Amino acid sequence: MKKRNVMEKKIGTEMEQRKGRRLVLFPLPLQGHINPMLQLADILHSKGFSITIIHTNFNSPNPSHYPNFTFHSIPDGLSESEASASDPVLLLKLLNAKCLEPFRDCLVKLLSDVSEEPISCLISDAIFYFTRAVADSLKLPRIVLRTGGVSSFVIFAAFPLLRERGYLPIQDSQLEKPVEELPPLKVKDLPVVNADDPEAFYEVVAGLVNETKASSGVIWNSYEDLEQSALVTLGKEFPIPIFPVGPFHKHCSASSSSSFLTQDQNSISWLDKQAPKSVIYASFGSIAALNEAEFLEIAWGLANSKQPFLWVVRPGLVRGSEWLEPLPSGFLETLNGRGHIIKWAPQQDVLAHPAVGAFWTHNGWNSTLESICEGVPMICMPCFGDQKVNSKYVSHVWKVGLQLESGLKREEIEGTIRRLMVEKEGEDIRDRISELKEKANLCLQQGGTSRQSLDSLVSHISKLELFTFKSQ
Numbered sequence: 001m002k003k004r005n006v007m008e009k010k011i012g013t014e015m016e017q018r019k020g021r022r023l024v025l026f027p028l029p030l031q032g033h034i035n036p037m038l039q040l041a042d043i044l045h046s047k048g049f050s051i052t053i054i055h056t057n058f059n060s061p062n063p064s065h066y067p068n069f070t071f072h073s074i075p076d077g078l079s080e081s082e083a084s085a086s087d088p089v090l091l092l093k094l095l096n097a098k099c100l101e102p103f104r105d106c107l108v109k110l111l112s113d114v115s116e117e118p119i120s121c122l123i124s125d126a127i128f129y130f131t132r133a134v135a136d137s138l139k140l141p142r143i144v145l146r147t148g149g150v151s152s153f154v155i156f157a158a159f160p161l162l163r164e165r166g167y168l169p170i171q172d173s174q175l176e177k178p179v180e181e182l183p184p185l186k187v188k189d190l191p192v193v194n195a196d197d198p199e200a201f202y203e204v205v206a207g208l209v210n211e212t213k214a215s216s217g218v219i220w221n222s223y224e225d226l227e228q229s230a231l232v233t234l235g236k237e238f239p240i241p242i243f244p245v246g247p248f249h250k251h252c253s254a255s256s257s258s259s260f261l262t263q264d265q266n267s268i269s270w271l272d273k274q275a276p277k278s279v280i281y282a283s284f285g286s287i288a289a290l291n292e293a294e295f296l297e298i299a300w301g302l303a304n305s306k307q308p309f310l311w312v313v314r315p316g317l318v319r320g321s322e323w324l325e326p327l328p329s330g331f332l333e334t335l336n337g338r339g340h341i342i343k344w345a346p347q348q349d350v351l352a353h354p355a356v357g358a359f360w361t362h363n364g365w366n367s368t369l370e371s372i373c374e375g376v377p378m379i380c381m382p383c384f385g386d387q388k389v390n391s392k393y394v395s396h397v398w399k400v401g402l403q404l405e406s407g408l409k410r411e412e413i414e415g416t417i418r419r420l421m422v423e424k425e426g427e428d429i430r431d432r433i434s435e436l437k438e439k440a441n442l443c444l445q446q447g448g449t450s451r452q453s454l455d456s457l458v459s460h461i462s463k464l465e466l467f468t469f470k471s472q
């Protein structure tokens with residue numbers, strides 16, 4: 001007891017000392033980026049830092065959900081058509097170009113405001129690569145948050161080599177060719193966004209990789225036991241401090257309040273009525289889009305599987321449709337309540353629900369990690385970018401899911417659901433993902449790797465402070 005009091009006093013004093021230290025965080029305005037950045041903000045706030053968020057007007061977070069943080073909005077200069085562009089690479093390039101000046105102006109104001117606490121460092125989304133030049137010019141240390149997995153980042157870092165050896169740009173005739181340097185990947189698993197304009201994607205990836213390398217440290221929403229070998233590779237190639245402190249959402253008990261769309265809470269009451277581990281939860285994140293034929297194959301695959309399903313059909317998921325118009329009339333009625341379709345889910349709560357037995361996912365990194373943390377096996381349907389690498393790791397490295405291999409065909413979908421939900425293969429997969437879930441829990445406990453890494457991050461920031469305050 002006495003020891004605990006001394007410990008608590010020590011932590012209290014350290015937090016006291018950190019009062020008066022401010023961190024400026026700059027999230028990329030996309031759902032899969034803003035969620036982890038605001039979770040990280042919560043974690044660092046709990047460590048005694050004051051938090052200031054600079055955000056774009058486009059997809060801005062709701063400050064009223066975060067009364068402890070200060071928010072500053074910057075004009076991003078995106079036109080309506082640019083903001084709704086269906087090409088994510090174009091959007092990233094525009095954001096990097098158009099945010100530069102307003103971001104710089106905002107940061108200069110914050111740095112010169114003597115009525116506020118001094119700023120220790122900037123924590124920028126790694127895809128906002130322009131922030132490196134701005135931070136350097138203001139002599140402000142810059143740490144980056146990479147919201148994707150470490151394994152896929154290692155692949156991004158290898159792009160120059162992959163281009164030199166002819167794996168990239170991807171040729172249709174080589175899809176099944178193994179990438180000898182990066183097992184178990186095949187050419188078809190390499191990240192692509194818009195196959196018609198690969199150069200634009202390479203440019204963004206180069207910005208991401210080079211300016212991460214030039215940062216004062218990189219924070220990962222991942223944990224050592226999950227991505228150990230990628231972390232070792234990264235450590236050899238990137239001579240900067242590396243902090244795997246994830247899974248972020250498990251540090252804080254409150255579930256995400258940074259959702260742009262309203263999360264349908266009735267889905268939880270619907271799940272309450274289903275048998276344990278019987279439901280397939282299907283959701284493909286905030287950006288992926290499908291054509292009508294793919295959408296219908298998914299609908300029939302789910303219907304024919306005979307399992308109950310909760311399906312997120314985000315408005316805009318089907319290109320050219322508002323919402324569910326392509327479904328045959330009476331589709332849901334014929335299922336007698338076995339299927340429930342919603343526009344957006346409280347995903348972390350859904351995955352933690354005892355009725356959920358599988359997650360049919362596009363393997364965005366957040367969805368992948370959230371599934372692992374709840375021990376829910378996956379059906380993988382990667383669409384673009386790092387999702388393909390994540391999916392390969394889920395199905396072939398961690399072996400905690402099955403990848404749909406031959407495009408979207410209702411028979412394959414039905415068969416894959418059966419393999420996962422009914423057959424012995426599914427039991428083995430379930431056992432393996434339970435182990436990963438257990439490791440995720442352990443890494444956050446006292447002495448766990450992510451807890452230690454978080455402590456290192458806090459002391460790293462304190463050392464950067466010395467540098468900043470001398471030069472301010």
Ligand code: UDP
Nearest residue numbers: 032285286287312344345347364365366367
């Ligand atoms: N999400 C959600 N409700 C949904 C679908 C997704 O709250 O119906 C959240 C999910 O929990 C995750 C994020 O949105 O945190 C999606 O990020 P991810 O990296 O998986 O995919 P992206 O949207 O970036 O493709």
